[in-house]
Amino acid sequence: MKALKILLFCFLIVSCEKKENLHPYTFYYWKTKLALNPEEKKVLDKATIPYLYTRFFDVNKVDGKFQPVAVITKDKSFQTNKQIVPTVFITNQTFLNISGDEIKFLAESINKLIQKKITEYHFKVNNEIQIDCDWTAGTQDDYFKFLKExxxxxxxxxxxxxxxxxxxxxxxxxIPPVEKVYLMCYSTSSPLETSDKNSIxxxxxxxxxxxxxxxxxxxxxxxxxxIYSWGIVTNHLGxxxxxxxxSQKDLENPNFKKFSENEIIIQKDGFYFGSFLNKGFKIKIEEISDSQLKEVIAFLDKKIPKFNIIYYQLDSKFVINQNFNL
Structure with missing residues (x-):
């Protein structure tokens, strides 16, 4: 009886430790038209962080002028109790040959458009704005000045x-002049280069x-x-x-011939997945497994004492049957 109690006690300790080791999580939302279907709402409601990181717009520089690109619109279905974290993607070229006055103008313009969208759509927001930019050694000084501005x-x-x-x-x-960063654990290589590796x-x-x-x-x-996936189509010219x-289930087609677990060659010209693809074109599927994510999390647990997870991205195509309590 005593041994049974000890065994039960140990089981409870292990169970509690396992629960404590689960990382709180939420999502990025990266569509131009904000809308949530029932599956997405259900998954979002279960997220254990009270935020949704929502892309508001992109910024690029065209002919020397700053341009907002793909500014969000909102559908009435986009209803959530999560606080919205405005997120803005800025191309690296935006910071090439930029003056001090332009940095200030850019910061003012971005803040103004963010606040306009918050007011227009009655968003409940927290006190954060996230900037996404693949800055380089050549743009770091001006990008960091922009963040401070x-x-x-x-x-x-x-x-x-x-x-x-x-x-x-x-x-x-x-090192950017911020107190918190979001480590993007994907895009490990280019999908547009010939490789046998998973580019995601x-x-x-x-x-x-x-x-x-x-x-x-x-x-x-x-x-x-x-948690996203895609197909890489390769034509006759490579x-x-x-x-x-x-995903791999999309490869089940009588007009496709598999030559590996995640690759096919098209046997007949036709429209597939919204595109006209010729006989001889190849499609390689890249998607992410739970085992890959678990391996990354286990590795990061040894590097970072504590972290939250933001899954990219909230879309019913990617969240169905996904296990987020990794």
Whole structure:
């Protein structure tokens, strides 16, 4: 009887530890038209972080002028109790050859458009604005000036994304002047290059980039993990294009001939997945498994004392049957 009690006690301890080790999570929302179907609402409601990281618009520089791109619109179905975290993607070229006055103008314009959308759509927001930019050694100074300027103008807590190469090459790319960064644990290679690796996430490549993550000067690091998928179409000339949200089940077609678990060659000209594809074209599916995500999380647990997870992205195509309590 005593042994049974000890065994039960040990089981309860292990169970509690397992629950405590689960990372709180939520999602990125990266569509131009904000809308939530029942499946997405259900999944979002279960998320254990009270925020939804929502892309408001992109910014690019065209002919020397700053341009907002794909500014959000909102459907009445987009209803959530989560606080919205405005997120803005800015191209790296936006910060090439930019003057001090332009940096201030850019910060003012971005803050103004964010506030306009918050007011227009009656968003419940927290005190954060997240900036997503793949800055480089050549743009780091001006990008960092922009982050400081936006902080001062908005009065908000400015955070930013952190790509893998910006961790590995931190001496060249610099450390952003923010208190919190979001480590993007995906896009380990280009999908438009011929390779046998998974371009969304190759865990070996990721571990190489993040080998010294524990030495990164900013200690408040959240983690963005991929749950998306796509198909890479290769034509007769070896050129590639992407078809979003394809999975291995989409390869089940009598006009396709499989030559590996996740690759087919088209046997008949026709319209497939909204595109006209010729006989002889190849399609390679790239998607992410639970085992890959678990391996990344286990690796990061040794590097970062504590972190939240933001899954990219909230879309019923990607969240159905997904296990988020990893």
């Amino acid at each position: 936006l902080q001062e103008i908005s009065g908000k807590n400015i955070t930013c994304t952190l790509r893998l190469h910006q961790v590995k090459d931190k001496k060249q790319t610099g 996430l190759d865990v070996t490549i990721l571990k190489n980039y993040l080998a010294k993550l524990e030495d990164y000067p900013i200690k408040h690091i959240e983690v963005a993990l991929p 050129k590639h294009k992407l078809i979003n949200a394809l």
